[in-house]
Amino acid sequence: MKVIIAKVDETLFSGDAVSLTVPGSEGEMTVLGEHEPLVTTLRPGVAIIRSTQEGSSEFAVREVAIPGGLLEVRRDGATIIL
Amino acid sequence: MAGLKAIKTKIRSIQKTEKVTKAMEAVSAAKMRKAQVRALAGRPYARAAVAILSRLSGAQALSNHPLVRVRVTDPASATRALYIVLTSDKGLAGALNSAVLRATERDIRANGLQTSQVSVIAVGRKANDFFTARGYAVEVYHPNTDTLTSELVDEIVLEAANRFSTGVVDEVKIVYQQFITTFEQRPTMHTVFPLSLPELQQVVKDIIPARGAFSAPAAEDEPRAYEVEPSEGAVLDLVLPKLASIFVYHALLETQASEHSARMVSMKSATDKAGEMEHGLTLQFNKARQAAITREVSEITGGMEAMAG
Numbered sequence: 001m002k003v004i005i006a007k008v009d010e011t012l013f014s015g016d017a018v019s020l021t022v023p024g025s026e027g028e029m030t031v032l033g034e035h036e037p038l039v040t041t042l043r044p045g046v047a048i049i050r051s052t053q054e055g056s057s058e059f060a061v062r063e064v065a066i067p068g069g070l071l072e073v074r075r076d077g078a079t080i081i082l
Numbered sequence: 083m084a085g086l087k088a089i090k091t092k093i094r095s096i097q098k099t100e101k102v103t104k105a106m107e108a109v110s111a112a113k114m115r116k117a118q119v120r121a122l123a124g125r126p127y128a129r130a131a132v133a134i135l136s137r138l139s140g141a142q143a144l145s146n147h148p149l150v151r152v153r154v155t156d157p158a159s160a161t162r163a164l165y166i167v168l169t170s171d172k173g174l175a176g177a178l179n180s181a182v183l184r185a186t187e188r189d190i191r192a193n194g195l196q197t198s199q200v201s202v203i204a205v206g207r208k209a210n211d212f213f214t215a216r217g218y219a220v221e222v223y224h225p226n227t228d229t230l231t232s233e234l235v236d237e238i239v240l241e242a243a244n245r246f247s248t249g250v251v252d253e254v255k256i257v258y259q260q261f262i263t264t265f266e267q268r269p270t271m272h273t274v275f276p277l278s279l280p281e282l283q284q285v286v287k288d289i290i291p292a293r294g295a296f297s298a299p300a301a302e303d304e305p306r307a308y309e310v311e312p313s314e315g316a317v318l319d320l321v322l323p324k325l326a327s328i329f330v331y332h333a334l335l336e337t338q339a340s341e342h343s344a345r346m347v348s349m350k351s352a353t354d355k356a357g358e359m360e361h362g363l364t365l366q367f368n369k370a371r372q373a374a375i376t377r378e379v380s381e382i383t384g385g386m387e388a389m390a391g
Binding site for chain 2: 004006007008009010011014024025026036037038039040041069070072073074079081
């Protein structure tokens with residue numbers, strides 16, 4: 001699924017990912033591909049993006065600090081707006 | 083016939099002007115491209131925010147939200163209005179700024195507002211000068227620099243949202259130059275508060291210019307239903323100011339792209355004009371020089387004839 005983390009004036013992360021873990025308002029949650037469409041508010045914390053790497057069975061992990069915001073999940077991806 | 087030296091000085095000064103205008107043209111062209119690229123960078127954000135609002139557009143919480151509720155049903159009876167007016171800091175860009183300022187004044191008059199009923203958030207020195215000189219209350223003034231930050235956008239939105247939701251003003255409008263193509267910009271006005279979904283969708287659509295190198299790929303399909311956590315109200319509280327900041331941020335970018343393209347075009351025509359003048363003056367210079375030589379020769383031959391006779 002395609003994950004985008006964007007501020008109004010810049011995109012902090014944009015790329016394919018296997019899963020996205022965020023500090024949701026109801027507790028930490030992880031979004032995988034084909035997730036039900038969802039909108040939720042986020043608490044300040046760290047968004048963790050896991051993606052496959054070529055030539056390795058390990059996931060590449062990317063962490064992005066977020067000051068709160070909104071998460072929008074579609075079937076084909078997720079967008080966090082800060 | 084003007085003196086040779088005078089013409090020569092004139093040609094030199096025009097050549098210098100030409101160099102300056104040519105350099106300004108090149109600088110504006112580069113800045114214009116940068117502004118266009120930045121406009122595209124804001125698109126995923128705008129798309130997501132509008133999708134969230136579309137999903138919540140039927141919610142009870144939306145129509146009662148203080149940033150959305152329409153207090154004045156008839157636009158002609160608004161008692162206080164706040165205008166966010168965006169211009170450039172510098173001139174030399176054709177009718178760019180005056181078009182925006184005129185459009186604002188026209189709207190103020192059309193709504194029957196007195197000077198005292200209007201307040202202004204001015205971005206750009208030209209807007210500040212204009213409204214200050216005419217006795218309007220300029221509440222906040224920001225210079226329009228090339229380095230746009232989301233802090234500036236947030237500050238403007240917060241200011242406007244505070245005034246609207248506390249009832250100090252009944253309407254918040256934003257006026258700016260919409261970038262259509264390099265040769266065409268149009269003064270545009272949108273109502274920021276009360277927020278309306280159709281107006282926002284239009285703005286998001288306009289982020290991609292209709293023609294040219296940056297024109298659009300087709301829009302993605304939006305899911306029809308979303309789960310909402312923790313509540314529609316909580317999401318709305320967050321998303322509405324974000325939507326307003328899309329308005330403001332996008333308008334700022336449009337203004338900058340318009341400014342640079344208008345300046346580029348006017349500098350280009352100045353450069354062309356200077357080239358034309360230089361050509362004409364060179365012709366005049368050569369004619370004057372030839373006339374002087376002819377005169378001298380005829381004087382010498384005349385003298386020789388006289389001596390021989």
